[in-house]
Amino acid sequence: SYAAGLIGKAKIKVKKAGKKGLLGLKLEFIYKPDSLNIPMSEMAVKLEHCIFHAGIAGQYAQYARRVLQILSDAEIRAHASMHEHSQSHHHAAPMLHEAQDILVDITGSAFALQSLNVFMESVTCLSPVYTGGGFVTFSHGTFPVPSPAVEQVINACGIPVAAGPVDRELLTPTGVSILSALDCKYEERNTSKTLVRHHGILGAGFGMMKLPGNRPNAVLVHIFDNGDLK
Structure with a gap:
């Protein structure tokens, strides 16, 4: 909320x-769409306020800063690739x-990782990561998915x-x-041992977007000790 x-x-x-049959939590974020575009430098300052207010420290604070840097760099490169440096579009x-x-x-992802005491070097994600399809429209026009920054x-x-x-x-x-x-490791979905649900803790976070075909729009997180997979 802060x-x-x-x-x-x-x-x-x-x-x-x-x-x-999948149960979890959904975070509803209610705000004015397309509101308040701000300079990247200002966003960095606001992120520092959030890190301090939430008590995010150490590797988790560094992770939050790294996310913003990666995002900012990607947006700059994407704008350049779209030839958005004309007088009419230049910021x-x-x-x-x-x-x-x-x-x-x-802020939420950094706080969650810290609260769960996740060791950053031990994170594994299932692959491939699905990008979706169709088209996405934002301030610079309509583009096929994945968007240029992605x-x-x-x-x-x-x-x-x-x-x-x-x-x-x-x-x-x-x-x-x-x-x-x-900077996670990737394991194929059809062979990953992390799908074993008999050990550890399994949680689901639901998104607000409704997917066609009544598909669950959720991220699954499975936390376990390495010994659980033996």
């Missing part, structure tokens, strides 16, 4: 959610759009991706920057 309120007015509600300073959303995502991070960091399974944007610039900053 992060959301740093840039304009916003409310955050946490509710129980579930679909197709006096590099800007981040939908700044409230970005600040909440970065492609910049995918290519720079070698994240294993695949299109689909729905025609919606599933991997956003902030989301792919979070993945990149985690």
